[in-house]
Amino acid sequence: MQRFADLLDRLVLTPSRNGKLRLLADYFRTVPDPDRGYALTALTGGLDFPAVKPAMLRTLISERMDEVLFACSYDYVGDLAETISLVWPASPDSETPPPALSEIVETLTRLGRAEASTVIAGLLDRLDPSARFALIKLATGGLRIGVSARLAKQALAAFGDRDVGEIEELWHGLEPPYEALFAWLEGRAGKPVSAAKALFRPVMLAHPVGEGDLEKLDPGDYAAEWKWDGIRVQAAGEDGVKRLYSRTGDDISGAFPDLLAEFDAEMTLDGELLVGNPGLKTGTFSDLQQRLNRKTVSKKMLAEYPVFLRCYDLLQIGDDDLRTLPFAERRAILQSELPALSEHRFDLSPMVGFSGWEELEEKRRNPPHPVIEGVMLKRRDSAYVPGRPKGPWFKWKRDPFTVDAVLMYAQRGHGKRSSYYSDYTFGVWRGPDDAPELVPVGKAYFGFTDEELKLIDKYVRDNTVERFGPVRSVRAEPGHGLVLEIAFEGLNRSTRHKSGVAMRFPRISRLRWDKPAAEADRLETLIALLAD
Template sequence: MNRFAWLLDRLAYEPRRNAKLALIADYLRTTPDPDRGLALAAMTGGLVFRNAKPGLIRALIAERADPVLFALSYDYVGDLSETVALMWPARHGANDVPHLPDVVAGLREAGKTDLPRLVAGWLDALDETGRWALLKLITGALRIGVSARLAKTAAASLGGVAPDEVEQVWHGLEPPYIALFAWLEGKAPRPAASDPAPFRPVMLSHPVEEGDFDKLDPADFSAEWKWDGIRVQAVSGTRADGSRLTRLYSRTGEDIAGAFPDLVEALTRDGALDGELLVMRDGAVQSFNTLQQRLNRKTVTTKMLAEFPAHIRVYDLLVDGDEDIRELPLEERRARLEAFLGKLDSARFDLSRVIPFESWDDLAAARADPAAAGAGADAEAVEGCMIKRSDSPYLPGRPKGYWWKWKRAARLVDCVLMYAQRGHGKRSSFYSDYTFGVWRESPEGQELVPVGKAYFGFTDEELVEIDRYVRKNTLNRFGPVREVRHDAESGLVFEVAFEGLQRSTRHKSGLAMRFPRINRIRWDKPPGEADRIEALERLLPAEG
């Protein structure tokens, strides 16, 4: 357990991607089974403990620390696991330091009544770093700057294979991945990819930057609308016994089919589709806020299926029947895709439309006015354009020169900082998560109402300045949240960039921003001159 804790601690403080890869690879190379496989599972989200929840941690520390002192400490540290790890009363030599496999087995098998005693015994035996790692393992929120893809890439380096080869066999494996490591170390053959509906690594795009179009010939490219949904891969295959298996994957390979039985039932042909998950009503794409009603659910009701009908706007075909066609040029795959979709329910799957253009100026005009360029009633759900080389194969990762994304210009609004909360990891010592609002008329006069939250867009130097401002201008504290001075005369104004706006019953303002970020700090602007809610309401979609 101590070695695993050391790895997490090093990763949490290491900002460089290549250095993180080296740390993980070295750990996997020098750590025996099953420890290394369980560590890999923890970093890729493969460990789930039914009875181990954050509430258990809070209950244990409540028995051992003054509640006021804990609240003050939690407010200062900003992270539950770190706070408890530091405050836990040390009992050196109380127990033997637990091994990672024993911890994982205990968390999986112990019942609700036995788990508190078990976890408390482990915490007594570990040092501060070990306690922190154990608590991170329990909560499932490692926050060490390591994605599942990065961890798999590090594992692949053990055998000198491409990360995509690991992805191909990943969904047929279970922790602690004994067969995977045996293959990577040359001790056994590659694990059989027996899964009839595996995830295939997605192809990603590069954002269009200044000067890119000068190097690109528009005749070599096609363009499609970029939709305000989530990227998915719908895969169906036939098992050896003749039964069908269908999965719906997120772009990171998480199976979300349970929340979308309507799509699973509609994919009646073997193949793998790549597209955008949306909610469609009366033939029109609904807002992302509407789509969120279906996301992150294990089950859905009949009423929800009827009120939020799921749909995939498809833009690529990866597998046609049992034939992998990713090496074919895009224009050939699209022809196959049209034939494939012709045999599916059009209420659940349709083809992403091509935007006609002859020059980059033509495409710029379409991007600026999607409704006039063929998007019609769906124009408000358009985020921009996808630009793809007509001869591009479907390659995993983000290969340069094939696919580009050209998002619509972000909208800007001046907001006043209202609340601040500590960040996580390297930011746990700074107030880096901000809630901001705009002015509206109320019976008592002008009031600020929150419209969004953001935690990026500023430099490290600006973060230090904002943190200092928050500490000097705190009015009230609500747990880990500080209320910052905000009135017409004194306050801090942010210029906030965002990509969309929806009506929301969950927010006091009645509005919710899509992808807000701090675009600029307006030290020069009095808070009384920040924007009013009417300015945002004018940006709402027409249906709003």
């Protein structure tokens, strides 16, 4: 357990991607089975211990510490696991050797709610602060250490000198603690044979169009299609097994049973998941968000937010792998096969005709549908190559919208930002000019440098007017406030927000120290951008 705790500590404090990859590869190389396999399971989101809840942890610490003192400590630290790990009282049991990670995982797996408090308290008594932090993060499933499932798989690939695509294709046929996988990566056994059906195929990604890129390309070599604002998914069917995967290989089938119920084909499709009905209505990303990250979906939700797949590519049909074929040929096969699928759940992404880059740029700037966020460029002769190869595919997104907003609330971050106010809620003005009020329109937590973070954090501390646990309300009025220039990809109507609008991918593009708060934008400016 101590090695896993040390790994988490170092990952939290290592900002660079390559640094995290080295730490993970070294851990896999030096930690034996099955501990490294359970660590991999935790890092890829494969562990679930329903008996352990944050409320139970709060109760445990309230029995050992003054509640007001804990509340103050939590407010300062900003992370429940870190706070409890630091203030948990030392115990004689802490002198005994800590249990192995595999022992803890097996204990938590068998744990029932009736005994959870006693068992967790006993484990916390045996561990030092760093290991307590690791235990709580492990038990509650909220690691938040800047490591994605794909990054963990890339570290595996580096450790075993393999292509990450091989690991991704095997992944859903493997079981924790992945001993067969590690044996193959270390050269002690052959490549695992997966008996699972409808496996994930690593996706091909595009590079953003950069300055001067188009000047080097011949328009005749490329096909163009619209870039829709949904989520990239892969639908796979094999021997009656049907699965839906996210672009990172997560199985999201359970959230979209309506789509899979009408997917009766032996093929693997690559496309964009959208809300609506092909040919009749294509909903916004906000509509799609109603369906995302749900373990169960109600009949009402299925009826109000039906989904469909706008197909981009065909990767496999029957036993035939099409990925080595040119894009133009795969597209032709896809077009011939698609009519066999439900017309209410599947359609073909339309191509965009153009004779030169200037004509395509004009179409990119003025797309025919508000849910289009740009165009994709694909070489007609390109094979479907996992990863992000340079040259075959490009994405050319619309220029982002910008708005000047006023900082209203700030919340502590997590990990290395847990001591800073780094999550910001901002608003714009509405109401009469002589008595305007701010209404929140979004939240952002990136787009600024570390130095700017320190300046904003100081501003928040110096201008706090109210506290709500880890959240601070910041002084924001026409004569006093911090203006943030916010960039965002789009805007939708929202009944969940007081302002009636929801931003897509908001981020801070500039700090407007020079601009008076009274000159920030008004809600009417955003309303004018809404799609009808």
